[in-house]
Amino acid sequence: MRGTLKLYTNPLSRGRIARWMLEEVGQPYDVEVLGYGTTMKSPEYLKINPLGKVPTLVHGEDVITESAAICAYLAEAFPEAKLNPDVHERASYFRWLFFAAGPLDAAVSNASAGFEVAPEDYRRFGYGNYKSAVDTLAYAVSQHDYIAGDRFTAADVYVGMQVGWALEFGTLETRPEFEAYWSRLREREAYVRASALDDASVRGE
The missing domain is CATH 1.20.1050.10 (Glutathione S-transferase Yfyf (Class Pi); Chain A, domain 2)
Structure with missing residues (x-):
């Protein structure tokens, strides 16, 4: 079992990149919308992402931050989506x-x-x-x-x-x-x- 996917995001942020990538891989995921200056800076969230920014992706026990890293991670985690590069790419x-x-x-x-x-x-x-x-x-x-x-x-x-x-x-x-x-x-x-x-x-x- 690969674990559940949960996206911490805000629709007025780069979290849109992570959401798009999640839709591309086609796996079920949960979403928690955080507010700027409020829940994004809460002690609970800072334990997950000390920078207090979004997006953050939690996959089972793994935490991935930074939009580009989330894209690359999901492509590797779900190779069946065929979003990884081949050897020539x-x-x-x-x-x-x-x-x-x-x-x-x-x-x-x-x-x-x-x-x-x-x-x-x-x-x-x-x-x-x-x-x-x-x-x-x-x-x-x-x-x-x-x-x-x-x-x-x-x-x-x-x-x-x-x-x-x-x-x-x-x-x-x-x-x-x-x-x-x-x-x-x-x-x-x-x-x-x-x-x-x-x-x-x-x-x-």
């Missing part, structure tokens, strides 16, 4: 998953907060500058239909949601490469289901 899978979770996320977050790296400090930041990160993302999503090749994998859940959100909220400039990539993902049944569930949670349903 592994390099691109790990390369772009970690790029999106590290340099890209930092670049977009900093730019959204109005922080711009001075040219003399480019070497101190893993992404160099915002333009370099965005140009690299454009390259990544234009090499194949999906981030690791010609097949959808768990890395597309994370990278795809980053692109989709950035386009929706204007934190990423609109480029044909981004729009084409996101258009291939947003109609997936698992994404549509996950979005409907989170949207209903926002409405208190």
